[in-house]
Amino acid sequence: MVVSELGTGRASVSAPAGRIPPQVVWHDLECGGYRADLPLWRELAQRSGDPVLDAGAGAGRVSLDLARAGHAVTALDLDPILLATLGERAAGLAIETVCADARSFALDRRDFGACLMPMQTIQLLGGAAGRLAFLRHAREHVRPGGVIACAILSALEPFDCSDGAPGPAAERAHVDGLLYLSRATRVSELAHTVVIERERRVIGDRPDAPGGPAERVRRPDGRPERDLIELDRVSARELEREGREAGLDPLGRREVPATDEHVGSVVVVLGV
Ligand SMILES: C[S@@+](CC[C@H](N)C(=O)[O-])C[C@H]1O[C@@H](n2cnc3c(N)ncnc32)[C@H](O)[C@@H]1O
Numbered sequence: 001m002v003v004s005e006l007g008t009g010r011a012s013v014s015a016p017a018g019r020i021p022p023q024v025v026w027h028d029l030e031c032g033g034y035r036a037d038l039p040l041w042r043e044l045a046q047r048s049g050d051p052v053l054d055a056g057a058g059a060g061r062v063s064l065d066l067a068r069a070g071h072a073v074t075a076l077d078l079d080p081i082l083l084a085t086l087g088e089r090a091a092g093l094a095i096e097t098v099c100a101d102a103r104s105f106a107l108d109r110r111d112f113g114a115c116l117m118p119m120q121t122i123q124l125l126g127g128a129a130g131r132l133a134f135l136r137h138a139r140e141h142v143r144p145g146g147v148i149a150c151a152i153l154s155a156l157e158p159f160d161c162s163d164g165a166p167g168p169a170a171e172r173a174h175v176d177g178l179l180y181l182s183r184a185t186r187v188s189e190l191a192h193t194v195v196i197e198r199e200r201r202v203i204g205d206r207p208d209a210p211g212g213p214a215e216r217v218r219r220p221d222g223r224p225e226r227d228l229i230e231l232d233r234v235s236a237r238e239l240e241r242e243g244r245e246a247g248l249d250p251l252g253r254r255e256v257p258a259t260d261e262h263v264g265s266v267v268v269v270l271g272v
Pocket residue numbers: 001031032055056057058059060061062076077078079082100101102103118119120121124125
């Protein structure tokens with residue numbers, strides 16, 4: 001999960017024909033501009049060989065980058081709307097999409113060179129049981145000598161400006177006549193989870209917005225919507241232990257440093 005700290009970035013959202021579903025806009029705005037981890041996924045894909053399984057692929061930030069670099073990719077996600085968008089964006093590229101739960105999927109092919117789980121998605125799987133279920137299923141689909149690599153949050157600096165105190169500036173995107181604004185307002189570390197809170201606003205910015213006036217301003221009272229994400233806390237050591245329990249060999253850890261706009265992560269690499 002990316003937490004915008006300076007909020008200077010603007011997501012460039014290219015609209016396919018028709019209206020882009022709001023969840024795709026938020027996903028693009030909050031995740032789509034992140035690039036710091038892409039060289040590592042390319043390196044792992046290059047080293048392990050095709051095909052590559054992108055688990056929790058979303059709207060395709062990593063899948064599209066790998067496919068543009070020439071890799072054959074299977075993009076798996078629970079969310080059919082994000083996957084449909086990925087499918088549209090993948091026109092002409094070697095990407096297959098699969099709508100499935102990463103904790104219980106069963107694909108025909110079991111010869112993946114690498115299974116990648118970017119952007120802390122492993123921390124969204126419902127705790128240790130969910131992570132173990134994913135690792136076991138991933139192992140069944142990756143050929144011997146291949147790798148499973150998962151990004152987890154590295155050290156965080158909690159903050160709270162949910163009471164209106166100054167904090168990160170909003171990231172923004174103009175899509176379909178609407179201005180979407182998203183701003184991280186709180187990061188809290190609890191005993192078992194990290195809570196990330198964002199303030200989201202949608203404002204009409206063009207009189208010709210599709211859908212008419214009712215759609216131009218979703219919250220006429222000006223109040224923002226709050227979006228809360230809870231990530232399970234897990235350390236690299238715990239994830240490696242769970243990997244061993246799933247029959248995998250820890251092969252090392254890689255760091256994706258924090259940038260001005262995004263928190264850093266540790267990528268745990270497990271061998272099959
Ligand atoms: C933080 S986003 C990351 C998207 C993409 N991998 C990226 O790096 O831009 C997490 C994604 O994981 C998906 N996801 C969450 N739980 C999942 C599960 N149990 N099985 C498959 N996908 C899941 C969500 O739908 C979402 O698209």
